[in-house]
Amino acid sequence: MQRENISDIIETYLKTILAQEAAVEIRRAEIARRFNCVPSQINYVIKTRFTPARGYIVESKRGGGGYIRIVKVKLTDDQDLIQIMRQHIPSRLRMRDARDLIQELFDNGLIARQSGNLMLAVMDHETLGIFDQGAEEHLRSRLFLAFLDRLRYER
Template identity: 50%
Template sequence: MRNISDIIEDYLKGILDENHQAVEIKRSEIAERFQCVPSQINYVIKTRFTVEKGYIVESKRGGGGYIRISRVQHRKDSDMISEVMELIHPRVSQTKAIDILARLVDYEIITAREGKLMESVIDRDVLAFPLPLRDEVRTRIMTAMLFTLKYKC
């Protein structure tokens, strides 16, 4: 059974798919629609709509307030890869790295199989170094793979 966070995420992504650019929501309206507390909406937005996953979130507080979620748009795959390379420096956690790989799969820059291979190489069990060295090594490995994707394909 799916949890409420997954359902809310799918709903918001569905609206984004229809609009292609951005969606503006009122937190209280979405909470009411899914019969949950508004903080649940905050949690979904904070964890599921991150820069690493390819989203920009803006909010305006107050009576007429809203939350705007938009997808980062790139003209070329190489632009997205460049952005990702900047995001991971000087170090990247495993969670953020996996989010980035999922984004590359979603945008069909890499296949799901390639994503799984890349994910296996940057896993904390493979990179058995203490922090922050582990995150720095992960960044170096990812940078090398992304550089190859950007310039060698």
């Protein structure tokens, strides 16, 4: 039997709450105690699995009464998703994040599987053939923004 990763367990726990409520407010230390892990593990889960690319907005307040609030974004139409993605595309886009964004477009019916696979192929490290990681990520970001603009104008 394969043991589930602690990050997967924490993600599932938070998504279960979000399935029942519009938002979840947590205290990092409390969740870390609950799952017997270090607080930085909670940061990792939130940073990598609750991103705008995956349809989440994360707000935080530091200090004694600090919290982390995770909100699942409910979009009214396709243009909202495209606009939110456009606003949150960093100037340097890692391939892993590009995959998540493309998956979100596919999951929301904005692109077909074939289009998503083409986008992945175009942005792949091997295709770009740039040995400077920063330059590669910058180009990937520009390509993704161009894809989003094309989707925005064709709809």
